Amino acid sequence: MLLTCLALLAIASVAIWPLRPHRYSFAGWLAALPPAFITLWLITQINGVAAGQPLVETYAWAADLGLELSLRLDGLALFFGLIIAGIGAAVALYTAYYLEDDARQGYFYTLLYLFMASMLGLVWADNLLLLFIFWEGTSFTSYLMVGYYYEDDAAQEGARRALLVTGMSGLAMLAGLVLLGQAVGSYSVSQIIAAPRADLPIYEAALILILLGSFAKSAQFPFHFWLPGAMAAPTPASAYLHSATMVKAGIYLLARLHPALSDSALWFWALLLVGGITFLLGAVSALRYYDLKQILAYATVSQLGALVMLLAFHTTEAYIAVVVGILAHALYKGPLFMLAGVVDHATETRDVRHFAGLGRMLPAVAVITTLAAFSMAGFPPFFGFLAKETLLETLFHHAAETGSLLGWGFVGLAALAGICFVAYTLYLLYEAFVSRESSGFEPAVVHHAPSWGFLTAPLLLTLIGTLFPFVVGLVEKLVLSPPATAIAGSAVDVHLALWHGFTPVFMTSLVVIGAGILLFLARNPVRSLLESTPPWLNGVYQFNRLYKGMFALATWTTRQIQGGTLASQASVVLGVAVLMLLYALSQLHWATDLRIDWGNLPHWPELTTATLAIIAAFVTVRTETRLNAIISIGVVGVTMTLFFVFYAAPDLALTQLLIEVLTVVLLILVFHKVPPVVRPPLPQSVWIRNLVVSCAVGFLGFMLVLISAGAPYAPSISPFFSLNSVPLAHGGNIVNVILVDFRGFDTLGEITVLAIAALGGYALLRASRLRVTLHRGRPDEEEQG
Amino acid sequence: MTLSPNWLAAPIVIPMLTAALSLAFTRWNRRTAAKRQRNLAAIAIGLNLLVALLLLVYTLSGNRLVLQMGGWAAPFGITVIADGLTAILLTLTGLVAAAMLPFAVGTLDQRERMSFYPLMLFLLMGVNGAYLAGDLFNLYVFFEVLLMSSFVLLTLGGQAGQINGGIRYVVLNLVASVLFLAAAGLAYGALGTLNMAHLALRIPQAPVAVQTLLAGLLLIAFSSKAALFPLFFWLPSSYHTPHPVVTAFFGGLLTKVGIYALFRTFTLLFPLYLVEWQSLLLTIAGLTMLTGVLGALAANTMRRVLSFQIISQVGYMVMGLGLAGSSDATLASFGMAAGIFYLIHHMVVEVALLMVGGATELEVMSGSLLQRRLGGLMGRRPALAVIFFVAAFALAGMPPTSGFVSKLSLLQSALQNGNYVIAGVSLLVGALTLVSMARLWQHGFWGKATEPIYPTAPLSSVSGRWLTLTPIAALLTLSLTIGLYSAPFFRWSSTAAQQVLDREGYIQAVAPTDEIHFMGGEAHD
Amino acid sequence: MNILMMALVVGVLFATGTYLILRRRPIRLILGLGLLSHGVNLLLFSLGGAERGLPPIVVDKAAFTGDISGFVDPLPQALILTAIVIGFGVTAFTVVLVNRRHALAEEAVADVPVVASRKVVDPFAPMEHYSGGLDADPDDYEWLEYSVSDELSRARQRIHEHAAADAQLDEPTGSGKANNMNEESD
Structure with a gap:
């Protein structure tokens, strides 16, 4: 059935493009059917999986290469599967409205389904190589989706950046996965995570390579810059790939391999530091931007950093925090992106400075956005609050346990990031819906108000997110415990509640909210401070330098190698032959190996x-x-x-x-x-080179004769021809007999060569007559530019 | 199952006779002539492919087929021999030729009438002959056949760029041929025989220096044909100059002959050098991959990029050969199998990519990435775009195409051997390939359309579309099949690899004798 | 000593052949290839030992009893024969190739004011157009550019003539390919 789900999506992806869905108004509802179906099916599986009975499907593929088509639906896979398919259904519905009347809509759906299949395959795969295949599948579909508006230079560049960062680091990850699989002796994920693998000799190398891939995919520092660039994608893709699902692939892999790989200091510090830096960096950077999608993108980067940071720990709180964080994020960030798209669609701008009093013009949008955004800011009693609570609890716990300054430092870091979250959430809501003036910019006008269909998807997701904390007690055993168990590698029981009393964590939350409001009020000086950072701190800047540098290096190298004259190239070829000879001569025993008859x-x-x-x-x-x-x-x-x-x-x-x-x-x-x-005479240096090469080649010929022309080391086969050309071939001229009989096949080739040469010569001589049609004109000036 | 060894002559004789026939019965530069030659070529290529498949089925069950030409026992006559590797290459060559034929019909200009099809058949004959040759001098002869026909195909049309590229091509290849001929001479002079199986038997009798010299000369000669670092100059100088059909044909066939010759000679004649020179071979492989891909990044026209990519890809196959130099027999066999598997993938995908790249160039009559005449083709030619995307990213190793599994097998082999450097290089080159392919794709298919589609572009007519795109799509389907259904393909590669590495089996199959008798008594009646 | 003499001659032929190839003058190039192939033929020939002896021809076939003493080695001779013929084919083709090059150079000189007869074109520089004779640089590769400039400008004209230029981008403009190619282009 798992494979059937993937096949269903693959078939849908092939079928939908030629159907040209942009011509039908109900296309979105139809398009949402396959993912909705998968979601429903997954829901029916919850009970079994929560009872500890994963669904396993295995098909043979290429055993020699360790490739196996094995899928496994355990707690974590089901949890991610629900997010992917569920939000996928919402996005599929939303897309039809976002891309209405766009002739390329079918193409987008094709990519969407392909991506969905890859993403589901990624989380269901029980074979490291299979997982990697789906991993690359998400990279390529994401590349095409970011480049959907391909006439646009920004889209092209964002797509290229996303592909190169995720694709290239993916290759590094492949090396890590292969190392791991070879060391364990199996590529099966469930076997690998069955025991801690930190004592394997290749552990460090494999871990670093895998981390590289995961960090790049999940937009961790220093690879985080590709994600804001990918916002050139159509908004459904941003909502789906770049917030809810694909960027969580790295998180997924880390969570998946957590039982096997996490038992080392390297793991702990790498995840803690990289995650922590990203957490803060994303949160702070989000304060700087005006573009709705850019703000949300940096918020996503920050949230991903928090998740990576959490995966460093081995405590139950951490596992719970990760699971809650993932779900909460998917349920508020997805709708927020969709709503940004709705606003964009309605006003044709995403720049918050242009908005003035949108709240009155788009009241429904304002309400839904506020609900989702409060969750993002972590206001009680929204889902985001739960996520923040569990996060802080983990950090408090760790700090209290170790008692180290660094532990408290991370608590502070999380608080700081939380403050930024609150600040930009308020900023976003205030500028978009509340403020009456457009701060000196041309005020945005609502061109066409969104239909209810357009709002259905974000509304649904927001409602689920908003209600979730209130029903959490009912579903936590079924939805949250199984994935936490899978991450931990041992049973984890999740208990969540909105109200714990006035714990230090709750107090911190309150302080964070208060400080966030202050930061919101002081946003302008902070922004100008952020804008004064030097450009080389920007990841895109460094990436572009690297990219250009790579081409410069390539051009330089190629010019050195391939840019020479025919003479220099021939010199290299012959020079290599001469070097070869010198090497052989160094092994030569001059006294015995040259068997030359000096007497004659x-x-x-x-x-x-x-x-x-x-x-x-x-x-x-x-x-x-x-x-x-x-x-x-x-x-x-x-x-x-x-x-x-x-x-x-x-x-x-x-x-x-x-x-x-x-x-x-x-x-x-x-x-x-x-x-x-x-012609002018050759330059001295060239002349000398020619002379040296010629003499060396002369020496080569000389030595070749001396070495080959001595008596053979084994008897020649030649007497056979001399002896037998008369009795067997009835020819007296032995050379001729060899040519036409013993080695007649050579002669056949030889004649063919002559025939081809004649043909070619004739063709070339006739070529001048074909000038009329193969005309060599001078290109006109216009074309040279 | 037994098979008459006479079938082995067919892949050589069929193209040759058909070519001769079509030259004899048609007149130069007539449109009808082209049509007739085309039909004859279709028959010959079809027959050739059938025979190749027959040989494939026969050899992949672990058999070798040996034909002693003219009935003269080895080593006196000329031996023609096919094992798994040979049959795989013959089949792929046949497939490439079969795909090339409709593509040529769809895209060729009036060069079609300059005996293009007979020349194509002659090239096919040369390539097939080289794969089948069991005799060093015979190998030389077939190398010359394929070189000569490639010279002519390269310069067909006689445009300035072609002539200039052609002269480089001719000169550098002739230099390599001279070295090859000298090596054949050395082999005969030192060991008194030319039969490869016989040479393999006798090679230990020669002093080390002579062995080294022979191995070295053959390495240089074949590396030059295979376009390995630092002997590949001829390829980027010339491959972008002829008609795209010719480029695609060359890209699929020519360098692979050099690779095959390296595989064969190093496993059969110099197994010790394969081990001893492992690091040399891996260094060559790594540098070939790197310089090739850097060239692809530096190059500014579509087919230049693709020509450099050929070099880069060839490096991967040599990497397989290098990994076969492992002292552990299982690992060596796996490395060789990975090399052969890569060869299979590469011949399919490279040809498809060169074909679709050529078709793209013909759409706007420009391959330049700087002049931006290309661009925005995605909206105007969606079918071409899909095909190009799959081909380009198959080359870059995108799953689920054959590119991924073949690269994976090499990576596994390298890591298992502990050759971490070459594994890293291969991954780096894979990443750079991705960059260069994304660059081609974005230049060609994304961006704004600035130019009208060229009025005589092959894709402008329905028949042109079918003729041009169907063969490419077929090749890519094959690539996807290899990728999705890799087990049998890899198993065949393994069988072929085991056969290639089994020198004793090869020698026994040829059974060269040292005995020379005067046959005057019984035969002279 | 015979061998030494042969080796010397082969060495000289290799050296002079190489030198001529490196001269970058097309006709010398052919001569150089010729000397090189003479050299390698002589190399093969010396495999027989380079000794005087009987030509490997059985004069009286009926009386032949297997006495081959005195015959020189026939196999290298057969190989050389093959090599000579192949070499001739290649040389002849190269001659035509270089001849074609001269013809094109003449045309180019006639068409174009000679810009520089000896500039080193950077093959990776942005689109250097071919100018000034074929000796300038071996790597001109824009045959596409040449052969299409006329056709393209005509295509552009046609598109400009029609008002809805944009709409036309999707339409196949030309008629059949073969027809178009046969049209006289001024």
Whole structure:
């Protein structure tokens, strides 16, 4: 059934594009059906899973590679599955209104379903490699969704950044997963998390690589910058991918591997520090922006940091806090993004400075937004308050237990971040709905008020979020305990209540709210302080520098390697061969390995011929006139012929002579008309290089002959041909028999080469006649620009 | 199951005879000639593919098929031999050719009439021959056949860029050929034979220096054909110059012959050097991947990027060869299997990508990423866009395409061997490949459309669309199949790898003899 | 000593051949390749030992009893024959290639005022257009640019003529491909 769910989404993704859903007004309701169906099915599974009976499906894939199509629905998987499918249904409904009349709506739905399938697969996968496959699936679909408005440069850049950061770190993570799987001996997640793995020899390396992938995916410092850039995506994608689901994939992986990997100081400090920094950084940065989606994006970054930080701990409070945090965040941030989209749709701007008195123009939007935003700020009795309480409780607990200054420092950090949360929530609500003047900007006008259908999805989610704290006692055993148990690796019982009495945690919350209100009032000086930070502190700035630097490096390297002349490239090839020879010579035993008959002296005709060949070769090089060069190479050919004559190769001599004559005639015929080109002499350095390379290659040839021409180390097969060409092939001329019979196959190839050469020569000679159609014109000026 | 060894001649003889036939019965530069040649080529390519599949089925059950040409026993005649690797490559070559044919019909300009199809068949013959050769000199001859036909195909049309690129291509390849020929000479001079199985038997008899020299010369010659660092100059100088059809054809076939030759010689002739030079091979592989991908980032036209990507990808296969140099037999076999698996993936995807890249260039008649004539094709050519996306990100290793599983297998092998550096390099290169593919995609398909689609673009007509896009889609479907249904493909790769690493089996199958008798008595009747 | 002599000749042929290849002058390039292949042929030839002997030809086939003493090694000769013929094919093709290059250079010189006969074009610089003869740099690759400039400007014109230029972007404008290619382009 798990696989069926994924298949259902895959089929829906393929089917919906050609159906062109933008033509139908009810498309959103239809599109919400598959995820809604999955949600309902998941709800029916809650009881069984909560009773500790995970649903397992396993199919064979590629056992040699450790790949197995195994899905496992345990508490954590079900919990995430509910969020993904549930919010997915809401987003699917919302999309139809957001992208109404957009001809590319079908394309967006395709991506949405594909993403949903990848995301569900990711949390259901019980095989590390399968998990990674779905992980990359979410990266690629997210890339395409961010680049949905592809004409827009910002969308292109945001998409590229998101892909590169998450995709590249994903590859690092893959290495970590493979290391882990190989060390454990199985890629099965349930087997890996069955025991702590901190004593494996590759533990540190694997952990660092996995953390890299998770942190980048979940927008942790220093990778956090891709997430605000990804806000160029259509708002449904932002609501879904970049707040509720995909960015939680990193959190999911950390939570999933928590039982196996968390038992080390490295884990604790890495998560605590990175999470803590991100928590504060995101919260503070959110104060700086005017764009609704940017504010929400930084708030998301901050919230993700809090979750990562919580996963550092091993306490029951921490597990509960993580689960509550994830759910609360999904239930308020999703609607907030959707509402930002509604406002954007209605007023065609997202810049809060443009808003003036929207509360009266869009009352329903204002109410829903306020409900969700209060949850974000952590006001009691909203769901966000519960999340903040559990978070603070964890930190208090830890600080009290260790008694260290750092522990209290983190409490302070969380409080500081909470203050920022309150401040920007108030800022957002005030500017958008309450304030009457648009602070000097052109006031936004409501062009078309949102229909109720448009508001259904955020309304539903907000209602669930708002009611949740009041019914938490009824569902906590079923919804919250199983995932906390999975993270802990042992049974965890969740008890949540809105009211604990006047505990230190509650007092802190009150202080935070009060301080937040103060910060809201003092927002302008804080903002100008934030705006005065130097640009190099910005992640995007550094990323762009890195990106450009990479291209500069690539261009420089490639120019060094590939930018040379033909001569320099040929020099490299030949130079490598010579180096090879020198290496081989270093292994040579000169006394024994060169088996040359020094006694047999050459006769004078051969000596004369050799001298002539050498002289002619040098003349070819030295002569300035082309004709002389051609003639002297002819002379070299004649000396070759003579060698063949002297050393009993009449066939070779004949062929060589024929070919030599042909070549010389061809060269003279073709080139006698070509005017000589006068050129400046070669630079000294090039000339010297040419000389050195030539001499080295000459030495190569010389040594090759000496090494290969001695008596063979094993008897030659050649006597077979001499002996048997008459009896077996009935030919007296042994060379000819070899050519046409024993090795006739070579000759077949040889003839083919000649035929192709003729064909090619003919084609080239005829090419000039085709100028009419393959015309080489000069490109006009306009095109050069 | 038994199979007549004579089938082995078919992949060589069929293309050759058809090419000769189509040259003999048609007249130059006539439109009807092109049509007739096209039909003949279709028949030949179909037959070739069928034979290749037959051989594949036969060899993947662990068999080798040996044909002694002319009936002369090894090592005296010429041996033609097919094992799993050979058959896999023959099949892929056949597939590539089969995909290329409709694509050529759909996109070629009047170069179609300059004997394009016969030349394509000659190239096919050369490639097939090189895969089948069991004799060093015969391998040289088929290398020359495929080189010569590639020279001609490269310069077909005779445009300035083609001529300039062609001259580099010719010269650098001829230099490599000279080294290869010298190596063949050394082999015969030192060991008295040219048959590869026989050489494998005799190689320990030569002194170390001679072995090193022979291994080194062959390494250089084949590395040059395979476009490995630092011998790949010919490839980026020339691959972007001919018609996109030719580029795609070359990209799928040529470098793989060099890779095959490296796989074969190092496992068969120099198993000791495979171990001893493991770090050298892995270094070469790493540098090839890196310089290739950096070139792809530096290059500014679509096909230049893709040509550099070929180099980068070839590095991965050499990485597989390097990993096969592990001293542990199981790990070595796994490394080799990963290399072969990568080869399978690469031939399918690279060709598809070069085809779709070429089709994209032909749409606006520009491949330049700087002039921004490309751009905004996503809205205008959605089908092309989907195909391009899948192809590009398959190359970058996106699951669930074959790119992911093949990269995964190499990564697993490297990590298992403890070769962490090459594993890291391969991941880094994968990431950079992602960058360069995203760049191509965004330049070509995102952004604003600034140019009209070129009036004679292949995708402007319905038939053109079908002819051009169907073969690419088919190749990508295959890639997805390999990715989603990887178990059998990897198992075949493993079978092939075990066969390749099993030298004794190869030698026994060829059965070269040292005995030389005078046959005057019985045969001369 | 024979071998030493042969080795010397081969060495000289390799060295001079290489030197000519490195000269960057097209015709010398061909000559250099020629010398190199002479060199490697001679290398193969010296495998037989480079000794005087009987040509490997059985004159009287009927009387042949398996006496091959005195014959020189026939196999290298067969290999060289193959190599010579292949080498000739390659050389001939290279000659035509270089000839075509000259023809194009002449055209280019006739078409274009020579900008610089010897500039090093950076193949990765932004779109250097080909100018000034083929010796300038080997890496000009914009055949697409050349062959299409006319056609493209015509396509643009056509689009400008129609008022709704934007609407046309989606429409296939040209007629059949083959027809268009055969049209005379001034």
